[in-house]
Amino acid sequence: MDLFEYAEQLNKDKESPLAGRMRPTSLDEVVGQEHIIGKDKLLYRAIKADKISSIIFYGPPGTGKTTLAKVIAGTTSAEFTQLNATVAGKKDMENVVSQAKDRMAMTGKKTILFIDEIHRFNKGQQDYLLPFVEDGTVILIGATTENPYFEVNSALISRSAVFELKKLDAGAIKKLILRAVEDKEKGMGMYNAKITDEAAEFLAQMSNGDARNALNAVELGVLTTDPDNDGVINITLDVASQCIQKRVLNYDKKGDSHYDTISAFIKSMRGSDPDAAVYYLARMLYAGESVDFIARRIMICASEDVGMANPMALVVATNAANAVHQIGMPEAQIILSEASVYVATSPKSNASYMAINKAMGIVKDTITDSIPNHLRDAHYKGAAKLGHGQGYKYAHDYENHFVNQQYLPDSIKDMTFYNPTELGYEKNVRDYYKLIGKDKK
Numbered sequence: 001m002d003l004f005e006y007a008e009q010l011n012k013d014k015e016s017p018l019a020g021r022m023r024p025t026s027l028d029e030v031v032g033q034e035h036i037i038g039k040d041k042l043l044y045r046a047i048k049a050d051k052i053s054s055i056i057f058y059g060p061p062g063t064g065k066t067t068l069a070k071v072i073a074g075t076t077s078a079e080f081t082q083l084n085a086t087v088a089g090k091k092d093m094e095n096v097v098s099q100a101k102d103r104m105a106m107t108g109k110k111t112i113l114f115i116d117e118i119h120r121f122n123k124g125q126q127d128y129l130l131p132f133v134e135d136g137t138v139i140l141i142g143a144t145t146e147n148p149y150f151e152v153n154s155a156l157i158s159r160s161a162v163f164e165l166k167k168l169d170a171g172a173i174k175k176l177i178l179r180a181v182e183d184k185e186k187g188m189g190m191y192n193a194k195i196t197d198e199a200a201e202f203l204a205q206m207s208n209g210d211a212r213n214a215l216n217a218v219e220l221g222v223l224t225t226d227p228d229n230d231g232v233i234n235i236t237l238d239v240a241s242q243c244i245q246k247r248v249l250n251y252d253k254k255g256d257s258h259y260d261t262i263s264a265f266i267k268s269m270r271g272s273d274p275d276a277a278v279y280y281l282a283r284m285l286y287a288g289e290s291v292d293f294i295a296r297r298i299m300i301c302a303s304e305d306v307g308m309a310n311p312m313a314l315v316v317a318t319n320a321a322n323a324v325h326q327i328g329m330p331e332a333q334i335i336l337s338e339a340s341v342y343v344a345t346s347p348k349s350n351a352s353y354m355a356i357n358k359a360m361g362i363v364k365d366t367i368t369d370s371i372p373n374h375l376r377d378a379h380y381k382g383a384a385k386l387g388h389g390q391g392y393k394y395a396h397d398y399e400n401h402f403v404n405q406q407y408l409p410d411s412i413k414d415m416t417f418y419n420p421t422e423l424g425y426e427k428n429v430r431d432y433y434k435l436i437g438k439d440k441k
Helices: 001-014 042-048 065-075 090-107 123-134 154-158 172-181 199-206 211-224 236-241 256-270 274-287 291-309 312-327 333-344 350-364 425-435
Strands: 055-057 079-084 110-117 140-143 160-164 193-197 233-235
Touching: 001 274, 042 160, 055 065, 055 350, 065 079, 065 110, 065 140, 079 090, 090 110, 090 123, 110 274, 123 140, 123 154, 160 199, 160 274, 160 333, 172 193, 172 199, 172 211, 193 199, 193 211, 211 233, 211 236, 233 236, 256 274, 256 291, 256 333, 256 425, 274 333, 291 425, 312 333
Parallel strands: 055 140, 055 160, 079 110, 110 140, 193 233
Antiparallel strands: none
């Protein structure tokens, strides 16, 4: 690089977006993704030891796929070459492979080929790389936002380690925001800017796991906000909301509004009002509430408030929780809406909830009585001598697969814990009780 090229590169770096300038250059600067680059993890050790084999990074935008590739570029002794699959063609790959072969033959130096958005390559382009990955001519690092098991050739997958990057949590993004505001070399520190804690927290929540979104908002705020009389650029909550184009909602995830909103959400489902339930769901989602937290509350409501009146409510809620955990926002809002509407429109019964509360009270407040002998385990040697299992009546040997016998301990043998209602599936329970002569009304 001559003097003019060096000056051009300096100007380019200075004018590049904040998110690009703040990109880590070493593993110690990387924030988040501890599940794959924690100090005890294979990838961390491989990068530190410069023993990288072909890998594919998979995850949502802004989670650090290109960042990790750049970190590898800065630490490896191998030649690092980058292509973007949206613009690169077979000719570009042929040039990289040719140079890699020459480099290996003349200097013994390896070549790492980083292909961003590798899923954009068609099957033929991916197939072309296969033999050169297999014989070690190039070490492939692919980055994709799509599931590689669907979008990348299985032959390449089998020769690569796949690492899934997760959306950064709000804590990690807040750390990046504060670093960007304070850093005087690569960040916005030279502008004498300050950001309030609530503004940083808001941007961290609203960026939805995408560090690039948060840093773009910080940069916009600093560059478009006038300094105060002391020459300080203050990034307040109002400025932050304008920069990320999201209205500030009165919703503190650690304060009263958090508990008030989730309370209203649950009570709306319990009260069979799907409109209100969806409205409070939207408020929570807009404010950046965790979809996993919301899904857990729907599961609890499905069991506590719907219960046996519609046992499928818990099945729907549980499957919704699994789905949102895998999918994330924004699509998770559809799943949460369906689950909350299903729970809200289901017949309600808290009979199971009341049953366990009453039973827990009895267990807590009374002496634990002996289990009746005929119910005790009779499958071990010597049980018969103790009278265990003797007199037990096998229900399936009787009409309607039911026989009247004592199941509760003597001291509470006439107590009732579960009282089914006449609603939904519990009406079937009532009918069954009548059939076997066990009606509790």
